[in-house]
Amino acid sequence: MVEYVPILIFLGVATLFPVATLVIARLLRPSVYNKTKLEAYECGVPPSGEARARYPVRFYIIAVLFVVFDVETIFLFPWAVKFKALGVFGFIEMLVFLGILLVGFAYAWKKGALEWV
């Protein structure tokens, strides 16, 4: 059980740190309220409309495509770091992986997933 002590300490620090910062910040900062401060934060521009508005289902396809290429990058990155150690095997493996993704991408493209209808 001794090897778990660092985790326990880490847990304690991780809990105390945010609590401490919040409390200290509250004690030190001046509290000036105004209306703008209480508004929802939308990247700095004035907020428009409700957060629960309906939006087109087309966004889901864009989101799914985004996830696909995001995951692709996640796999490409460690391969690039260890490129020399993995050698030819890694290269071919990556080509296969990219090939499969490419088929999927070609399918989505042909099917019209990239068009905003």
Added chain:
Amino acid sequence: MTSLFNPNDVRLITPELVLTISAFLILGLSVLPDLGRKTWAPVLAGLACVSTLASLLSFVWMFGLEALRTPDMTIGFNGMFILDAFSIFFKVVFLLAAMLTILVSARYLEVERAHTGEYYALILFAVVGMMFLASAGDFITIFVSLETMALSFYILVGFLKTNRKSNEAALKYFLLGSFSTGIFLYGISLVYGTTQTTVLGLIGISRAKMALQSPAAPIFVLGVILVTVGLAFKIAAVPFHMWAPDAYEGAPTPVTAFLSTGSKAAAFVVLARIFSMGFLPLGQRWATLLAILAVASMTLGNVAAILQENIKRMLAYSSIAHAGYVLMGMIAVGLGDTVETREYGLKAVLLYLLVYTFVNIGAFALVIILRREQVAGDRVADFAGLSRRAPWAAFAMLVFMLSLAGIPATAGFIGKWFLFGAVVKAHYAWLAVVAVINSAISLYYYARVVVNMYMKAPEGAARLAPSWGQRVAIGACIAFTLVFGLYPQPIIAFAERSILALAPWAS
């Protein structure tokens, strides 16, 4: 640690590669607009299955089934992939199930106006997942291929995009399925934490015993329980069966047929492999666990099936009950005091899953041909007077119902005979008694369909118009059920030579 990758290993996955490439081909072709009514898609998918089967059998021809029982030559990718007789048996079952499904699909999908190439590509992807599951010798491979299979099925269940029931079924199946996958993964992580390996062969030999004697034993046992729960979801054993009736009812009927046979058999492969390779020293304990699941599944499945008016729901509950029967074979594997008893249990599991695949797809094929324009055809009442409208279809349904109930002279009887024998051999005779009582209960609702077909007046005079593919599939299922019901030696021998080689320390 041996080398990362041995190019020689690739030959072991040739059948899977053939199937994967064909699936991609079908997917690619299906977006080309000028290929018209997609009649080429089922043909291509069928050819893909046949050539995969051929490349699979070439291994048997090369090494011989007997030599593949204790595989040395055919373990690849550092123990992650095992091409043994056991896996070949199940791969054959999956491919046969897929071929039957493809045969019955085309006409049904045309009626539903959902006939697309993607459907066949997804079926093939699901089979790829199942085939890798059958060969998986490592928890990581098991997890990845389980997901390949499950994701394809989530889409297939919701394939009728304009049908609310189909959408609901897909959503329920997806949510519960991914939840169960999470539980399964948690179990794997605990087992990995206590045994320091994900390779099943390594866990089995000594590490399971070591883990049991270490202070971390409760964590190991918890891991085993969570893995069991995850798999119980996939085979739809009570109390983890909630998704099954809804998913089976809402899914397109050919998908239901494939889901209830292929996916269930795939989950049993994993169960058999994990429990008899990895967790065998714990046999007594997990057998008790499975016995509870088996009794609950049989009883609840059969009793609930009596109340169903929708035949797809009825067959869903019946399939829950059948999962309970098959679990009895696994119980004999865990409890057996000799290697013979354990192997007898495994043989019963293999045999039953093969028989069940043909019988159940046959029964669903009949539900499929009742579906016509404007007629859903999935109520038990829709079978009324079928013997006068379509005598051959009625006879086929009669055979499948009797076989599901386990009446002698059908293949279902042979399957049950071995399962019940297995638990008796393992000194768990009370379980066999429960199973026999349950078979008697099940006869009621199977007979209800028969009564509807033969003793009630038909509601309409509409004739059935099965396609030639559906005729071939139903014919093959009847032939299988009757021929191997009367002369079961070939399939018994096939199962006998395919059982997993259990290590000698098993007893």
